[in-house]
Amino acid sequence: MSEVLERIQTAYAADQARGFKKVTAVVDLPRSYEELTEDWMTEALCRDVPGARVLSVNLGPPDNGSSNRRRISVVYNAAGQAAGLPERLFCKASHDLANRMVLGVSGGAKGEVNFYNLFRPHIEMEVPTSYFAAWNEVSCNSLIILGDITDSVESFCDDKTPMSLERARSQMRLLARLHASGYANAQVQRNLSQMPTWEEFYHRSCDFGLESGIRKAFHEARDILPTSVYGMGEDGMWDCMLQSVARHGTLQRTITHGDVHLKNWYVAGNGEMGLSDWQCSNSGHWSRDLIYTIATALPIEDRRKWDRELVAYYLDELASHGGPRVSLDEAWLHCRQQLWTALSWWLVTLCPPEGLPDMQPRDTTIEFLTRIGTAMDDAGSATAFG
Incomplete structure (x- = not known):
C-alpha cells in the first residue's frame, strides 16, 4: 500500500x-x-x-x-x-x-x-x-x-424514510436484475474481470486503516451491539469478519453494488426504488448486497416480519432474470455470514481512521449499526460459521 x-x-x-x-x-x-x-x-x-x-x-x-x-x-x-x-x-x-x-x-x-x-x-x-x-x-x-435527478425523484432516502413492503420488494427487483446480469449477459460476465473482487476491495480498505477503525468502534458501540456480537470480544468479532470475506471468495461472482445502505437509495417518480453511489461496486456474490439492503432499509420490527419473505421474493426474481435457482435455506446461510462485513462498513463509519473523511452523521451511523446488529442477533450470525 x-x-x-x-x-x-x-x-x-x-x-x-x-x-x-x-x-x-x-x-x-x-x-x-x-x-x-x-x-x-x-x-x-x-x-x-x-x-x-x-x-x-x-x-x-x-x-x-x-x-x-x-x-x-x-x-x-x-x-x-x-x-x-x-x-x-x-x-x-x-x-x-x-x-x-x-x-x-x-x-x-x-x-x-x-x-x-x-x-x-x-x-x-x-x-x-x-x-x-x-x-x-x-x-x-x-x-x-x-x-441531476433532484427534480424527477419522489425522495432521496435516509434512515428516517418510511419503507413499505412494496418499496422493499422494489429494492429486491432492482438487485435481482443487477445480479442476474452477471449470469445471463455474456458481456457483463466478460467485464467482471475489470472490477476488483469483494475480497480485494475489503483487504485494500484494511490496508488504509479499516481494521483499526473497526476495532476502536467495536468498543464505542458496546451499548448498541447485541450480546451475541459484543460478547465475542474484539478478536472474535474481527475473526468472523475475515471468515465472512473468505467465505465470500468461494461463491460464484456477479456484479455487486457493495454499499447498499438506505441512504444510497431513492424513490423514483414512478414509485420504484433507485440505487446510486457505485464507488464500492465489485465482483462479488449477491448475498451481501441482499442482506445489507434488508438490514439497513427496514426498521427492526418490519425487518423481523418481512426478511425471509423478501429473500424468497428476491430469489424468485433472480431466477426469472436468468440467475441461478437457489434454495431459501442456502441463501439464508449466506446472508447470516455476509452480515459481518455490513457491520464492519458501519463500525468504521462510527470511528473513521486517520486519513478517512467523516462520512455520515453520527445519529444515522448509530441507527444503521443498531439495525444491522439486531439483524445479526436475530439471524444467529455469531454461529454462522459452525
Whole structure:
C-alpha cells in the first residue's frame, strides 16, 4: 500500500505544482471543478449531436465527503437545446488528496467509473444516467458526470424514510436484475474481470486503516451491539469478519453494488426504488448486497416480519432474470455470514481512521449499526460459521 500512496501523493504534488489551468479537451481531467471550460463540457456532453455546443458552465456549492461532489448547470446553443441534452448535472470527483487516497487505494474510483462505462449500459434498472466517466490510473484523479435527478425523484432516502413492503420488494427487483446480469449477459460476465473482487476491495480498505477503525468502534458501540456480537470480544468479532470475506471468495461472482445502505437509495417518480453511489461496486456474490439492503432499509420490527419473505421474493426474481435457482435455506446461510462485513462498513463509519473523511452523521451511523446488529442477533450470525 505504501507504494500506491506514494504514487498518488507524488502525482498530486505534481498536479499542484502545475498550478491552476483550464482544461479544454476530455483527455485532460480537471484537477478542480473550476478548471472546467465550455469547450471541455462540449466534448464531454455533445459528442453525439452535430453542431451542439455548451455556451456556459455554472458551478453549484462544494459538497465533500468520500468524493468531491458538485452540481453543475450548463446552457447549450440551439442545437443542444433541440436535442434535449442534460442541463442539470451531478458530478463526483476525487480532486483532493484525501479523496484520491481513499478511492485510489480501495479501488473505488476505478470501480465506479467502470460500473458506469462497462455495466450500466447492459442492465435495465433505476440508476442515474452517466454522461461522462473517467479516471487516471497514476494519480487516481477521477470525474463522473451524472444527470441531476433532484427534480424527477419522489425522495432521496435516509434512515428516517418510511419503507413499505412494496418499496422493499422494489429494492429486491432492482438487485435481482443487477445480479442476474452477471449470469445471463455474456458481456457483463466478460467485464467482471475489470472490477476488483469483494475480497480485494475489503483487504485494500484494511490496508488504509479499516481494521483499526473497526476495532476502536467495536468498543464505542458496546451499548448498541447485541450480546451475541459484543460478547465475542474484539478478536472474535474481527475473526468472523475475515471468515465472512473468505467465505465470500468461494461463491460464484456477479456484479455487486457493495454499499447498499438506505441512504444510497431513492424513490423514483414512478414509485420504484433507485440505487446510486457505485464507488464500492465489485465482483462479488449477491448475498451481501441482499442482506445489507434488508438490514439497513427496514426498521427492526418490519425487518423481523418481512426478511425471509423478501429473500424468497428476491430469489424468485433472480431466477426469472436468468440467475441461478437457489434454495431459501442456502441463501439464508449466506446472508447470516455476509452480515459481518455490513457491520464492519458501519463500525468504521462510527470511528473513521486517520486519513478517512467523516462520512455520515453520527445519529444515522448509530441507527444503521443498531439495525444491522439486531439483524445479526436475530439471524444467529455469531454461529454462522459452525
